[in-house]
Amino acid sequence: MARADTLARAGELDRPELAYLVPFRTADGMRETELTWAELARDTDWATARLREHGLTAGQRALLTASGFEGFWGHAVIRALKDLRVTYGIAEAMGWDHRRTSVFHRELRPHAVIGLSAETLEGLSGAADIGEMFRPTRVVLARPAAVPMLRAVGVSACLFSAVGPALALECPERGGAHVNAAEWRINDREGELSIAAGEQRTSPLPETPLGIPGRVVAGRCGCGSEDPRVLFAEARQPLSSRS
Ligand SMILES: [Zn+2]
Structure with missing residues (x-):
C-alpha cells in the first residue's frame, strides 16, 4: 500500500485523549499529572498570545533551548512558534549542549531566545561574552537562575519557567512571570509556591506544594492581564553553609 494511503487511514483512527504524562518535582518528591490534547491546545493558544505580546511575528527566527523531558511545555511553545510562522531551531538546555546554542545564535541571528538556562550561560561564558552575545537579541526569555546573570550584563531578559506542570512566562x-489563571491556581504559602488544576483543567491536580521559593502577585498587570504573576526567590542556602 502506498504510504499516503497508510497515513490517510491512520488519520481516521480515534486518538486517545491523553497527550502526555507530565512528571514534575514537588516538595515531597516527583509526581505525575495527565495532559490531554485539548489542554495542550489551550496551553498552545495561551503561549501564542504571550509570544505575540513580545512582538514575535511571521518571518522572524527564534532559538528554543529545552530538554527532552520538558515536552509538555516545549510542545506548546513549538506549536505557538509554528502558529506565529516563526522559524525556530532547538538546542538542549543542559550545559553540555551550549555549543549548539552558540552555533544557532550565530547562524540564525534569532529575534528571540526562549528558555535560556544558567547552565547554558555558564557553558557559553568560557568562550564568549554573554552580554555582547545577547544584548542584540530583542527578546530573551530565560529561566529564573539565568535572568540575574543576564540582567547583570545589560541583557533585558524576561522570566520563563516551568512551575510544576504549568508554564510561567x-x-x-517584567513584573513577574504570568501563569494562565484559566488553567491553574497558583499560590504561595510560607514563601514557597504551590499549584492546583484550575476550573478549565480536566486532568485533576489537588493543591500541591512545589518546594520552589517564591511568591505570587495578584491583580492586573501593566500589560492588562489579570493572570497572576510569579516572582522567584533565590534558592535557600543549605543549612550547612549558613554562618
Ligand atoms: Zn503582564
Missing part, C-alpha cells in the same frame, strides 16, 4: 512589563 513574563510579559514585557
Whole structure:
C-alpha cells in the first residue's frame, strides 16, 4: 500500500485523549499529572498570545533551548512558534549542549531566545561574552537562575519557567512571570509556591506544594492581564553553609 494511503487511514483512527504524562518535582518528591490534547491546545493558544505580546511575528527566527523531558511545555511553545510562522531551531538546555546554542545564535541571528538556562550561560561564558552575545537579541526569555546573570550584563531578559506542570512566562512589563489563571491556581504559602488544576483543567491536580521559593502577585498587570504573576526567590542556602 502506498504510504499516503497508510497515513490517510491512520488519520481516521480515534486518538486517545491523553497527550502526555507530565512528571514534575514537588516538595515531597516527583509526581505525575495527565495532559490531554485539548489542554495542550489551550496551553498552545495561551503561549501564542504571550509570544505575540513580545512582538514575535511571521518571518522572524527564534532559538528554543529545552530538554527532552520538558515536552509538555516545549510542545506548546513549538506549536505557538509554528502558529506565529516563526522559524525556530532547538538546542538542549543542559550545559553540555551550549555549543549548539552558540552555533544557532550565530547562524540564525534569532529575534528571540526562549528558555535560556544558567547552565547554558555558564557553558557559553568560557568562550564568549554573554552580554555582547545577547544584548542584540530583542527578546530573551530565560529561566529564573539565568535572568540575574543576564540582567547583570545589560541583557533585558524576561522570566520563563516551568512551575510544576504549568508554564510561567513574563510579559514585557517584567513584573513577574504570568501563569494562565484559566488553567491553574497558583499560590504561595510560607514563601514557597504551590499549584492546583484550575476550573478549565480536566486532568485533576489537588493543591500541591512545589518546594520552589517564591511568591505570587495578584491583580492586573501593566500589560492588562489579570493572570497572576510569579516572582522567584533565590534558592535557600543549605543549612550547612549558613554562618
Ligand atoms: Zn503582564
